[in-house]
Amino acid sequence: MTDSTDLDELLIAHAAGHLTEAAALVVATHLCLCPESRRRYRIYEALGGLVLDELGPEDVGADCRARLFAALEEEASDPDCECSDPGDNPLPLRPYLSARPAAAGWRHCGAFAELPLAVGREPRAKLRLLRLEPGASVPAHGHEGLELTLVLEGGLCDRDRILRTGDLGIADASIVHAPRAETDSACLCLMVANGA
Numbered sequence: 549m550t551d552s553t554d555l556d557e558l559l560i561a562h563a564a565g566h567l568t569e570a571a572a573l574v575v576a577t578h579l580c581l582c583p584e585s586r587r588r589y590r591i592y593e594a595l596g597g598l599v600l601d602e603l604g605p606e607d608v609g610a611d612c613r614a615r616l617f618a619a620l621e622e623e624a625s626d627p628d629c630e631c632s633d634p635g636d637n638p639l640p641l642r643p644y645l646s647a648r649p650a651a652a653g654w655r656h657c658g659a660f661a662e663l664p665l666a667v668g669r670e671p672r673a674k675l676r677l678l679r680l681e682p683g684a685s686v687p688a689h690g691h692e693g694l695e696l697t698l699v700l701e702g703g704l705c706d707r708d709r710i711l712r713t714g715d716l717g718i719a720d721a722s723i724v725h726a727p728r729a730e731t732d733s734a735c736l737c738l739m740v741a742n743g744a
């Protein structure tokens with residue numbers, strides 16, 4: 549599970565276009581994998597449109613209301629996401645992985661390995677895939693800014709929570725942690741540090 553308050557703030561920032569490219573990629577990939585976040589994100593998008601459109605010319609109220617109601621109606625029946633097929637990488641992530649062979653570029657460090665991913669306009673963004681062997685931990689560390697960790701495969705124990713496929717972990721400067729893969733399977737994560 550994910551801390552809902554932090555996640556809502558993140559979804560609102562994404563809907564408003566305020567995230568960096570790397571953080572937006574992580575959130576967009578999370579949306580592919582999480583129906584509950586897709587439902588909330590659609591509402592934030594509609595509400596954001598309401599605010600923006602209210603700044604426009606006359607007679608936008610009815611249109612705004614119609615779009616908000618449409619979004620709320622969609623809430624009742626979440627459509628399957630078409631950007632994530634079982635066995636394939638979520639659609640937002642594919643352009644970042646297609647530039648290199650699957651096995652190239654991994655840095656191995658004991659029981660975990662990481663694959664740095666290039667972000668076009670953000671050379672300092674620390675976007676990477678992280679693979680942990682069963683039971684392996686990331687060394688204990690703090691954060692200078694926001695760190696987002698999206699579980700793509702397996703389970704990740706992070707403090708008092710277990711994140712599973714599609715769950716998004718959010719850690720800020722107040723948190724020191726050492727996330728650990730569950731003992732029965734390897735864990736693959738998409739991470740960005742100081743990217744939001």
Ligand code: ZN
Nearest residue numbers: 689691695719
């Ligand atoms: Zn961390």
